[in-house]
Amino acid sequence: MQIGIPCLFMRGGTSRGPYFLKEDLPSDERVRNKILLAVMGSPDERQIDGIGGATTLTSKVAILSPSEHPWADVDFLFAQVNVLTPKVDVSPSCGNILAGVGPAAIEKNLVSADVNGKTTVKIRAVNTGALIESVVCTPGGQVTYEGDTAIDGVPGAAAPILLNFMNIVGSKTGKLLPTGYLSEEIEGIQVTCIDVAVPMAIAQAEALGKTGYETKAELDADTAFLERIEAIRRIAGERMGLGNVANSVIPKFAIIAPPRQGGSITSRYFVPDTCHAAHAVTGAICVASCTLLQGSVADGMAKVTDSEQQNIIIEHPSGKIEISLVIRQQGSEIVIERAGLLRTARLLFSGNVYISSHLWT
Known part of the structure; x- marks a missing residue:
C-alpha cells in the first residue's frame, strides 16, 4: 500500500x-x-x-x-x-x-x-x-x-519576492570571524573564514591555480582541485568550531576573482563537492560581506563606498546576483545589520x- x-x-x-x-x-x-x-x-x-x-x-x-x-x-x-x-x-x-x-x-x-x-x-x-x-x-x-x-x-x-535577512552575522558560530582572523593560511592558501548568513571559507581563485571564470562543468571535472578545496574546507570547519565537517555541507567554500561583466566580484560557490550552477543566496550574502572587510581575501576586489547601503553584484556561472547590505560603522569596525535581495x-x-x-x- x-x-x-x-x-x-x-x-x-x-x-x-x-x-x-x-x-x-x-x-x-x-x-x-x-x-x-x-x-x-x-x-x-x-x-x-x-x-x-x-x-x-x-x-x-x-x-x-x-x-x-x-x-x-x-x-x-x-x-x-x-x-x-x-x-x-x-x-x-x-x-x-x-x-x-x-x-x-x-x-x-x-x-x-x-x-x-x-x-x-x-x-x-x-x-x-x-x-x-x-x-x-x-x-x-x-x-x-x-x-x-x-x-x-x-x-x-x-x-x-523581496527577502530581507535580519541578524545575519554569526549564523552558526555566533561570530563574524569565527577563527578571529581576517585571513589565515590553510594548506598553503590564504583563506577568510567568515560567517554571515552561512559559514564559509573563501579563497582567491588565482591562489588555487584557477581563473575564477571557469564553468561549472570545468570545475566539476577537476577532481584534484575538488579534493584540494575539500581538504581546506575540513580544516576551516574545525578552526571555526564546527567540528568534523566531513559529512556536513557547512562550511561552504567559494573561490573569488575580479569581475569581468560589470559586477562587483566573481564567485564560484561549492555545495560543497560540486560547483553551484548559479549561486546560493546565503552564500552570496556571505561573499558580499567579505568584500567589505579590509584585510580579507576579497579586500580591494569590489568598489566599496562610504554609504550605509552597499550594493554588491556577484557574477556567477549563470549570470549575476545583487545583494544590498545595510551597514554601520562602530569604531574601526563595520557592523552588518541586514541584507536584502529580490528572488522569484x-x-x-x-x-x-x-x-x-x-x-x-
Whole structure:
C-alpha cells in the first residue's frame, strides 16, 4: 500500500522541491528522513523513483509550521536530500528555497494574505535561527506568480519576492570571524573564514591555480582541485568550531576573482563537492560581506563606498546576483545589520506525493 502526503511542489529562486507542513510528516526525525529520501528518490543518481531532479539544486525540501517565536509568523526547516547517499542534512539553510516559503505559507493558510497588494511574511529559519521578511505580491488577497522580474539561472520572468535577512552575522558560530582572523593560511592558501548568513571559507581563485571564470562543468571535472578545496574546507570547519565537517555541507567554500561583466566580484560557490550552477543566496550574502572587510581575501576586489547601503553584484556561472547590505560603522569596525535581495518563485503543482506505507512505521 502507498500513502499520500500533502505538499506544494515549487520553484524557489534557482532551486526546486516539495514544501510540506510539519504536521503532515512524522515527528520522529529518523522516520521523517526515511520518508524524505523516498519522496525524492534517493539514493539514486537519477532519482528515478521520486520527484527529485537528480541535482543538488533540485533535491531540496521545505518544512513549514506556525512559529512560536515572538517575531515570526512561520518556522521554515530546510532539508538537503543527498542524491547519491541516504543522507538528509538539516544543518544549513537555503535562501533560494526560502523564496518560496512566503507564497507557500499563504497558500497553506499559515498567513492571511493582504488584499491591498503585498503581504509581509515573517520567517524564522529553524536551521540557523535567522529571521527573514518575505514580501509577497498578493493583489486581491491571492498570491500572484506572474510578473516581470527576472533572475539569472531561471528562464522567463515572474513576480518579485523581496527577502530581507535580519541578524545575519554569526549564523552558526555566533561570530563574524569565527577563527578571529581576517585571513589565515590553510594548506598553503590564504583563506577568510567568515560567517554571515552561512559559514564559509573563501579563497582567491588565482591562489588555487584557477581563473575564477571557469564553468561549472570545468570545475566539476577537476577532481584534484575538488579534493584540494575539500581538504581546506575540513580544516576551516574545525578552526571555526564546527567540528568534523566531513559529512556536513557547512562550511561552504567559494573561490573569488575580479569581475569581468560589470559586477562587483566573481564567485564560484561549492555545495560543497560540486560547483553551484548559479549561486546560493546565503552564500552570496556571505561573499558580499567579505568584500567589505579590509584585510580579507576579497579586500580591494569590489568598489566599496562610504554609504550605509552597499550594493554588491556577484557574477556567477549563470549570470549575476545583487545583494544590498545595510551597514554601520562602530569604531574601526563595520557592523552588518541586514541584507536584502529580490528572488522569484512559482507554484508547479499542489497535491499528494506517494510513498510506501511501511516507511512511516
